[in-house]
Amino acid sequence: MTARLLRGRTLSFKSRPQARDDEASYIYETDGALLVENGMITAAGSYAEVASKAPAGIEVIDHRPLLLMAGLIDPHIHFPQMQVTASYAANLLEWLNTYTFVEEQRFADAAHSARFATLFFDELLRHGTTTAAAYCSVHKGSADAYFTEAQRRNLLMVGGKVMMDRNAPEALTDTAQSSYDDTKAVIADWHGKGRNHVAITPRFAITSTPAQLEAAGTLAREHPGLLIQTHLSENDAEIAYTLELYPEAKDYTDVYARYGLLTDKMLLGHAIHLSDREMHAISEAGSVAVHCPTSNLFLGSGLFDLKRLKQHGVRTAIATDIGGGSSYSLLRTLDEAYKIQQLRGHRLPPIESYWQATRGNAEALGLVDRIGTLEPGSDADIIVLDACATPAMAIRMETVTTLEEELFLMQTMGDDRSVRHVYVAGEAVHL
Ligand code: GUN
Ligand code: ZN
Secondary structure (H helix, E strand, O other): OOEEEEEEEEEEEOOOOOOOOOHHHEEEEEEEEEEEEOOEEEEEEEHHHHHHHOOOOOEEEEEEEEEEEEOEEEEEEEHHHOOOOOOOOOOHHHHHHHHHHHHHHHHHOHHHHHHHHHHHHHHHHHOOEEEEEEEOOOOHHHHHHHHHHHHHOOOOOEEEOEEOOOOOOHHHOOOHHHHHHHHHHHHHHHOOOOOOEEEEEEOOHHHOOHHHHHHHHHHHHHOOOOEEEEEEOOOHHHHHHHHHHOOOOOOHHHHHHHOOOOOOOEEEEEOOOOOHHHHHHHHHHOOEEEEOHHHHHHOOOOOOOHHHHHHOOOEEEEOOOOOOOOOOOHHHHHHHHHHHHHHOOOOOOHHHHHHHHHHHHHHHOOOOOOOOOOOOOOEOOEEEEOOOOOHHHHHHHOOOOOHHHHHHHHHHHOOHHHEEEEEEOOEEOOO
16 A cells, blocks of 8 residues: 655646637646556545645655656657658658658567657656657567556557558558557467557558458457547548559548548547548547647648637547657647647637646547546646746746646747656555
8 A cells, every 4th residue: 555645836737628718628736646546536626625634744755945846748659660750752642652651660670669668658757758659660579569568557558450451561560460460469479468558550541451441440359448549631642542552432531431440439630631521520539630740730730720620529639640740749749739629710718628638639539537637536746837847837937827838838948858756556666
């Protein structure tokens, strides 16, 4: 039995903020505390209230004046692309063929995968990301390395062996049958081991034959509780080629729908260039549109249409998409998302952004009963944030008087330096 009491300012979301002043959507304690017992949050509230419930003599870790929040969640990231970030390309398909499909071949090697699993989780945690949904490579061994390391660190991680059986180098392709068999094996070996969650992961329509999407659909039917992740409508040339490969589909979204993959478990990375029909279909299915702002700007893919997606009732998430994305930091990612929405004439309130990176992303993963909030009963994945992390931030903070201003400053100027402490299942992580 381990127990400790974390004291500081605490912020946790109850629902998606409907306006910048929607105070009913969150709980903010200026002198708050969290009681953490056996890896879980067992009480939250004001320090006075929580301290009165704590066992006598409990260890108190005083983080005042820093801000405690639920660990950040990155619902779209590529584990084998740490050495792809910052690759110079004109567009998505050139970037994939020139750099990404070359680099991912190295994950055929178990030692390489193991090395990068360590580096990957180090980097996520340094940036305050305590849960991610990652694409591994096509090799089952890359998923083994990913989940082995996640379990060793007691992290709640989602991941999947990528299914891809065409339009990629031979060393990076499986077959419809082997992708089915390997995914089955990854599920049997890893789903529910420690805090691990396996996702069915057909990379995207271009790299899957109809037979492989059929196999992915079969997996989805056989494992209805599992998340599914893929890419959708990121780039104009990608969309055109997809429609050539699947001429019978009404549109790109319909490709996935035809194989039973458009469900409320589906995470659709990018989802930028969508018709009203597609948004309607995605909304009806309850699938999630995952905004990857740094990637969309870096690859010149386009501007996520958050306002229209919300009008259609589409569930949303926000993610880094490393290595198309250019930062591991969800704070940097929120900043870029804000700027994209500025260009779209849609001003994003800071509280909505922080809701999205925590509770909102947890809801997108169907994991809000475990992560994304500071509510009692949640796993104690907690970060401690500092809005004065750099000299320039500290100077700007001299004029900040509200929580909204502080959050906005931290997303605009902050990065990993604002992440001062991280707890995973109640245990402090050495950053
Ligand atoms: N579409 C298919 N694969 C990928 C990938 O690895 N990154 C991005 N950004 N888009 C993709
Ligand atoms: Zn991606």
